[in-house]
Amino acid sequence: MIPDYLSLDIPESDKPRLVIVGGGFAGLELARNLKNGPYQVVLFDRNNYHTFQPLLYQVATSGLEPDSIAGPLRKVFDGFRDFYFRMVKVESIDYQGKTINTPIGKLSYHFLVLACGSETNFFGLEEVKRKAFPLKKVVHALNLRSHILQNFEKAVLTADPLNHQRLMNLVIVGGGPTGVEVAGALGELKLHVLPRDFPDLDFSDMKVFLVEGESRLLGAMGVEAATNAKKYLEQYGTEVILDTVVTGYDGQTVFMNNHQSIESHTLIWAAGVHGNMVDGLPHLVVEKSRILVNEFNQVENVPSIFAIGDIALMKNQDAPKGHPMVAQVAIQQGRMLAKNLKAVLQGKSMQSFKYKDLGSMATVGRKKAVVEFPNGLKFGGFFAWLLWMFIHLISLIGFRNKLVTFVNWVWSYFTYDKGNRLIIRRFDKEKTSPVEAG
Amino acid sequence: MIPDYLSLDIPESDKPRLVIVGGGFAGLELARNLKNGPYQVVLFDRNNYHTFQPLLYQVATSGLEPDSIAGPLRKVFDGFRDFYFRMVKVESIDYQGKTINTPIGKLSYHFLVLACGSETNFFGLEEVKRKAFPLKKVVHALNLRSHILQNFEKAVLTADPLNHQRLMNLVIVGGGPTGVEVAGALGELKLHVLPRDFPDLDFSDMKVFLVEGESRLLGAMGVEAATNAKKYLEQYGTEVILDTVVTGYDGQTVFMNNHQSIESHTLIWAAGVHGNMVDGLPHLVVEKSRILVNEFNQVENVPSIFAIGDIALMKNQDAPKGHPMVAQVAIQQGRMLAKNLKAVLQGKSMQSFKYKDLGSMATVGRKKAVVEFPNGLKFGGFFAWLLWMFIHLISLIGFRNKLVTFVNWVWSYFTYDKGNRLIIRRFDKEKTSPVEAG
Numbered sequence: 121m122i123p124d125y126l127s128l129d130i131p132e133s134d135k136p137r138l139v140i141v142g143g144g145f146a147g148l149e150l151a152r153n154l155k156n157g158p159y160q161v162v163l164f165d166r167n168n169y170h171t172f173q174p175l176l177y178q179v180a181t182s183g184l185e186p187d188s189i190a191g192p193l194r195k196v197f198d199g200f201r202d203f204y205f206r207m208v209k210v211e212s213i214d215y216q217g218k219t220i221n222t223p224i225g226k227l228s229y230h231f232l233v234l235a236c237g238s239e240t241n242f243f244g245l246e247e248v249k250r251k252a253f254p255l256k257k258v259v260h261a262l263n264l265r266s267h268i269l270q271n272f273e274k275a276v277l278t279a280d281p282l283n284h285q286r287l288m289n290l291v292i293v294g295g296g297p298t299g300v301e302v303a304g305a306l307g308e309l310k311l312h313v314l315p316r317d318f319p320d321l322d323f324s325d326m327k328v329f330l331v332e333g334e335s336r337l338l339g340a341m342g343v344e345a346a347t348n349a350k351k352y353l354e355q356y357g358t359e360v361i362l363d364t365v366v367t368g369y370d371g372q373t374v375f376m377n378n379h380q381s382i383e384s385h386t387l388i389w390a391a392g393v394h395g396n397m398v399d400g401l402p403h404l405v406v407e408k409s410r411i412l413v414n415e416f417n418q419v420e421n422v423p424s425i426f427a428i429g430d431i432a433l434m435k436n437q438d439a440p441k442g443h444p445m446v447a448q449v450a451i452q453q454g455r456m457l458a459k460n461l462k463a464v465l466q467g468k469s470m471q472s473f474k475y476k477d478l479g480s481m482a483t484v485g486r487k488k489a490v491v492e493f494p495n496g497l498k499f500g501g502f503f504a505w506l507l508w509m510f511i512h513l514i515s516l517i518g519f520r521n522k523l524v525t526f527v528n529w530v531w532s533y534f535t536y537d538k539g540n541r542l543i544i545r546r547f548d549k550e551k552t553s554p555v556e557a558g
Numbered sequence: 559m560i561p562d563y564l565s566l567d568i569p570e571s572d573k574p575r576l577v578i579v580g581g582g583f584a585g586l587e588l589a590r591n592l593k594n595g596p597y598q599v600v601l602f603d604r605n606n607y608h609t610f611q612p613l614l615y616q617v618a619t620s621g622l623e624p625d626s627i628a629g630p631l632r633k634v635f636d637g638f639r640d641f642y643f644r645m646v647k648v649e650s651i652d653y654q655g656k657t658i659n660t661p662i663g664k665l666s667y668h669f670l671v672l673a674c675g676s677e678t679n680f681f682g683l684e685e686v687k688r689k690a691f692p693l694k695k696v697v698h699a700l701n702l703r704s705h706i707l708q709n710f711e712k713a714v715l716t717a718d719p720l721n722h723q724r725l726m727n728l729v730i731v732g733g734g735p736t737g738v739e740v741a742g743a744l745g746e747l748k749l750h751v752l753p754r755d756f757p758d759l760d761f762s763d764m765k766v767f768l769v770e771g772e773s774r775l776l777g778a779m780g781v782e783a784a785t786n787a788k789k790y791l792e793q794y795g796t797e798v799i800l801d802t803v804v805t806g807y808d809g810q811t812v813f814m815n816n817h818q819s820i821e822s823h824t825l826i827w828a829a830g831v832h833g834n835m836v837d838g839l840p841h842l843v844v845e846k847s848r849i850l851v852n853e854f855n856q857v858e859n860v861p862s863i864f865a866i867g868d869i870a871l872m873k874n875q876d877a878p879k880g881h882p883m884v885a886q887v888a889i890q891q892g893r894m895l896a897k898n899l900k901a902v903l904q905g906k907s908m909q910s911f912k913y914k915d916l917g918s919m920a921t922v923g924r925k926k927a928v929v930e931f932p933n934g935l936k937f938g939g940f941f942a943w944l945l946w947m948f949i950h951l952i953s954l955i956g957f958r959n960k961l962v963t964f965v966n967w968v969w970s971y972f973t974y975d976k977g978n979r980l981i982i983r984r985f986d987k988e989k990t991s992p993v994e995a996g
Contacts (some may be wrong), residue, residue, distance in 0.1 A: 125718040168707060169980045187623040192979040194755040204758070207711045207981070224715060259982060269606060273645045277662060280563040317632040320642070520969050520977040527965055531958050539958040541630040542607045543645070544697060 146429030147235035149454030179261035181305035191517030213400035294390035295332030304484035307356025584867030585673035587892030619743035629955030651838035732828035733770030742922035745794025
């Protein structure tokens with residue numbers, strides 16, 4: 121219920137108005153680079169915080185609290201002039217009338233930047249969407265954390281073999297960085313934390329399965345990284361199932377295309393994402409839930425609208441199928457677009473976007489990570505893990521978040537503990553559909 | 559929905575079975591002092607964590623994250639033998655059959671200790687209960703934090719004077735430590751944090767009201783502390799309304815017995831607590847939602863049942879109306895009962911409980927606190943504030959919680975910032991009744 125006395129209330133300015141939809145990596149970088157610049161900037165987001173998605177899996181597995189990986193957006197924009205943040209959903213665009221529509225009114229723009237990011241792709245599997253756990257938002261991570269811990273509380277209370285097994289089995293779909301990192305973190309919990317918490321459970325009964333459709337993990341990285349990640353996961357007892365696609369899930373049994381099934385109350389869906397589309401764009405510019413853009417991130421034939429980050433599909437020589445949907449692309453596009461939008465007002469021409477690959481990394485657990493640089497340098501193990509932590513730490517928003525995360529990591533390193541184990545939903549109020557929480 | 563395959567599953571032991579209901583200050587202290595002792599101990603709690611209630615108000619006002627003030631119970635009991643934690647609600651007691659009833663089965667006991675604590679007392683005001691915000695649980699604090707921040711997001715969006723005022727006004731009922739501390743923390747947010755976050759709001763419009771039925775604040779402390787607390791609050795612009803009782807609240811307007819009213823979307827209810835009663839005790843032993851106990855915390859005429867902490871009502875020469883419902887009483891009763899329960903098995907006689915008052919304290923904000931010792935020593939200001947922080951820090955469960963809280967406090971001290979400002983419920987999914995969240 122949205123009260124009818126609300127309105128967007130953006131004052132007129134003598135600067136042209138730039139509307140940004142989404143405060144993720146792309147939108148945030150763009151807005152920051154336009155600080156007190158030639159535009160009036162209006163940023164829309166449904167949340168009042170930026171989510172550092174690469175560490176969501178640590179929230180889901182009790183390693184970090186959500187406040188450490190999320191940054192209040194208004195704090196980021198402290199000191200910005202002619203800048204307006206609105207915690208409101210943008211429902212649709214009228215690209216001919218150059219306005220956006222929200223539940224509390226319309227707003228006209230001179231330029232519009234769509235940085236809406238992506239959401240979990242369930243590939244049309246409706247029942248899976250209702251029963252599986254996605255991991256793209258803070259609420260998803262919190263819900264998953266509570267669900268996992270609650271299942272062990274229930275496992276203590278059941279002698280029934282089938283239900284016991286369903287409570288102790290966890291299945292992850294998708295062998296990309298998120299899937300590998302969740303699987304690794306669950307392996308660490310199994311090894312170091314859960315047996316001390318639940319002395320009345322036998323953790324050799326706890327099985328973690330990682331199911332991947334391709335013939336190896338970490339498809340975006342090299343074979344060596346994939347082999348190392350699989351080896352690390354198997355050291356934790358994780359069962360890695362390759363060349364296999366999950367075809368269905370009813371909340372109890374995971375069905376796969378190899379005609380086998382796994383009994384589990386927990387299916388974590390990290391199998392893919394698609395663009396978080398906004399209504400109202402011409403059909404021709406949308407391809408597979410992404411928006412076709414030119415080399416300036418400008419929407420084809422709609423020069424007043426740009427798209428950056430996961431939602432943008434820029435096909436060029438470097439990336440004939442578009443760029444990977446990762447934070448680095450989003451950040452670099454946000455930065456370049458800020459330059460280009462300034463150039464436009466000065467009558468200068470825009471520069472083409474060129475993605476600079478800074479390398480890839482994924483961590484499996486303590487002292488277990490894989491790193492690859494574009495120059496061919498690649499390594500795994502302890503130093504890869506240290507580098508992974510360093511890069512993630514400096515990328516977090518705000519000094520307080522860096523500090524609290526650092527304290528948690530140092531604490532975990534020395535104690536093998538993960539301190540954030542609250543179940544904050546009630547035993548008897550459990551939701552059937554975890555997705556609704558988001 | 560509780561699945562029917564669950565059962566309590568407590569093994570038989572050659573030790574007598576002690577059942578403890580509640581993992582608050584009293585139950586936790588009792589269980590810790592019986593570690594690997596002469597009893598099989600079964601602890602029931604509806605949550606898997608202990609809540610450090612004195613700092614809940616800091617979670618509600620963005621100062622701390624919930625994981626810092628809550629300790630996972632299973633971690634506390636790491637290494638306990640013949641000890642069982644069950645995250646299950648105890649529904650009722652059969653004191654003649656010496657069993658307790660839960661949704662997943664019965665359990666017999668030799669001794670039962672009720673340490674169920676207290677819950678918010680709305681004094682029969684049903685509409686207030688539905689519309690006001692209590693502050694006794696982690697979920698209450700999180701809900702209140704989101705509600706407060708969401709109201710400012712809405713205030714940005716409304717020019718309507720009445721609704722704007724309702725969004726900017728906050729009313730707290732109850733001038734005890736919780737009410738004073740919440741009011742102070744809101745005063746700090748108003749002074750140091752919110753104006754930077756919301757440059758388009760005029761915070762001279764933000765009014766905090768503290769309504770107290772008696773003629774002064776902090777009734778449990780001396781007149782000097784009360785005067786100082788009021789002075790500190792007024793330095794933040796808080797309006798302290800004494801000798802006044804709130805008689806009703808419809809979610810928009812707070813009605814008082816002085817025939818005046820305050821327009822507000824936020825009523826924080828810290829006006830009192832009553833015992834969190836369990837069904838099944840003889841009527842004669844229950845008085846005003848507390849359980850009458852003798853000097854050994856033993857329930858009158860039911861020698862196998864004890865009650866400790868807020869739920870226990872022990873009337874003696876020192877406390878003719880019973881002890882105050884505070885953490886120190888709960889902790890001391892838990893510790894003494896552990897001794898007495900050991901003594902019973904050795905055929906020794908039990909010792910009477912004597913409350914040792916360690917003093918009282920309350921904080922209003924940075925460098926603003928009041929402290930009183932039983933020997934008459936009392937002081938306020940900077941050193942009282944440092945002492946308050948030190949005492950609360952060392953009382954938190956677990957080293958990680960102490961460390962993260964310390965980091966947050968040091969951070970806040972130097973930056974005047976409060977970092978935990980996420981709204982984790984959605985704009986369009988707001989609950990009418992915040993109480994339901996608990």
